[in-house]
Amino acid sequence: MKIGKYDLIPIETCKFALDGGAMFGVVPKMLWQNSNQPDEFNRVTLHARCLLLKSNNKKILIDTGLGNNWDEKFMRIYNVDYSEFDLIKSLQTNGIKTEEITDVIFTHLHFDHTGGSTILENEKWMPAFPNAKYYVQKKHFDWALNPSEKDKASFVTNRFLPLYENGMINFIDGENNFDDEIQILISDGHTFSQQLIKISDSSKTLLFAGDLFPFTSHIPIPYITGYDLQPLVTIKEKKEILKKACDEEWLIFFEHDPFTVAATITKNEKGFSVKEKFLSLSEL
Template identity: 45%
Template sequence: MKLYSIDTGNFKLDGGAMFGVVPKSFWQKWMPADENNLCSWKMRCLLIEQGKRLTLVDTGMGNKQDPKWQSYYYRHGSGDLIQGIRNVGFSEDDITDVILSHLHFDHCGGAVEWNNTKTYYKTTFKNARYWTHSTHFDWAIQPNLREKATFFKENILPIQEAGQLYFIDKDAHQFEDIDFLLADGHTEKMIMPKITYQEKTLLFVADTIPSHAHIPVPYVMGYDIRPLQTMEEKQSILQKAAAQEWSLFFDHDPLYDCATVIETEKGFKVQNLHQLYEI
């Protein structure tokens, strides 16, 4: 097995939204905000090479939304999904599986793209099986009022229409050395792939812990639908990560791919920030 971190670019989100009720005076030392209180966040994906199987976890927000919509999120940085895959020696046609941790636009938007004439949508990875959770899929196509603005049908339905949609809860046994944890605090049935790699454990922690600045248990996003449950899920994950020396892979940390954590009398702390290749 080989693992690759794929940078799909950066975007900006309100710092208060990203840290919920935690005061700015606490979080700004880790994530400084600009004059509009916006912080820069990475959209980071994970590529897993296992023999002839090439699995991509998440796809970033993609490029198909119009420029006005893109401007709301201040897209910046040099990262690009397809170029990132090519930079590590593969092409989009080599991808055999795409695991979507959840179907918010910044995690699944790159799964679907325009055709050359922008007359219809097509899947970005034509040879891949796309995986989500069946309950989360239903949740996304019939969205609640709180999440409606982040579930876009053009990111989701073309996958089903192409016959490439599969459900982790029905066929998860097909993945060797990858288990799947589920979380319901950020959104219903979010998938967190847990990968056994060189006798170590790497957890793609998705939006339960989007960056190293979110390690403290009370630091949960205002976007979470069930913040108290997110705190419980974080507590459980961090206890296991500290005890078993897991590496946590962050999807939104602007600087670091991963971290290990320790448990102290004052709570959980970052032990070591590192890049994926340093595992």
């Protein structure tokens, strides 16, 4: 798929698992298990899917997945699976070397979105993309350093703090235009100042939705995660984004859905729902 000057390429990094109840909040299991089958520990499967934007002079990566070098306990709890793909191999499959990445835009700094941004070399955490500039909201970065008891386990500082220490982080303050085709939108429901990445030209729009819509099954308004810091804000944001997506025929890109890469949205008397699902962007 191409939007403006950019070729859009999904980058699969790994599979992992989170508690199904946490992923669907107050929605009963007998409803969500129809679309997201849990394992014997009540965990549902997620992908850590990034997006590469490639132009003649830019190679921009949106989020970096889980990365590697996790301990045995972490691997067991989250059922991390690299058997099909990991970040570096997926980039190499698409002809991209780590040193060629020019920019990394973080939606937010939870470990499943920043884990691949650093690598362990000689027992020291180093930037995985040595020539890249990294972008995150200043408000969110400050929160990540002093999170609440509810969300502190989601932030693993060795996956993003070395970037700051190496002078590679560029702070963004609020909604902004990254360039002519890339716009930064702000979402505060899941965590403070999550960045949603809108890529558009005169004919097509794709929204990298981060954790506002982890799965296609999160499109219905009540389906929100138990991880969200401000669930009522999430509901308000979902209504606003889905109306635009429906009216303007946006594609929603799903970072965590194990079956669907992107989808269009429709609305009927029951609310918003998925109109058409796509297994890859090459279909578009």
